[in-house]
Amino acid sequence: MTVRMDNVGIVVEDLAAAVEFFRELGLELEGQTVVEGEWAGRVTGLGYQRVEIAMMRTPDGHGRLELSRFLEPSVIADHRNAPVNALGYLRVMFAVDDIDETLGRLRKHGSELVSNEVVRYEDVYRLCYVRGPEGILIGLAQELS
Template structure:
């Protein structure tokens, strides 16, 4: 059996509302919000008794999603948000945008910080990394030509 698709990428955050606002500014759409709890959920994650608020964010093309989660129970046990780009594990999410300069200007108003600089890769892309809400590492790419 072949893989059908990647359904979503999960990101755990403290400020769910602020993170939703940030990704809306980037251009994602809020698909829905829910509270997840119960024995079945704990069996899936291995966390046992859990209570989580989630928000599903969808890209404009409808093909990709971010699942933002805020754990109420059990408490968060690790924090990888300030890890550098060469750290093991979750690295970043990359988004293609129409205009990288405009996108940076809008996201800076929501606290985004440029990690290095905007660079040009041949005649194909302009690229950069930013730290978004709660220090999340996000890549931005603008296709050229």
């Protein structure tokens, strides 16, 4: 049996800001479209829906991130300010070459460290969580080798 992760999805309010944030991180915009209709709602269980989607791809081509802005139906819950230990909370981890340089670029987009520091895990990684636009939580990991 073969299983391959296709993408991780994040619902956002400001699609353009989210796209720019992830571009700054190093992802590439693969495509952008509007998905709508009753057929799409059968997949999600929402009925008729209209969603603007931007598909982002990691430079190595192995990972994708789907950013979605719901036009119909309206968003009904907001988890952006939930603590990182909230049930069902989403965090995506990205491996980067230089965590300090990456943080400098992301700060231009309003990102902030969750714990105000980059933590060293033994002699293996430097790690941190960052909140980006709309409180999106991502992790950054720099391998130390």
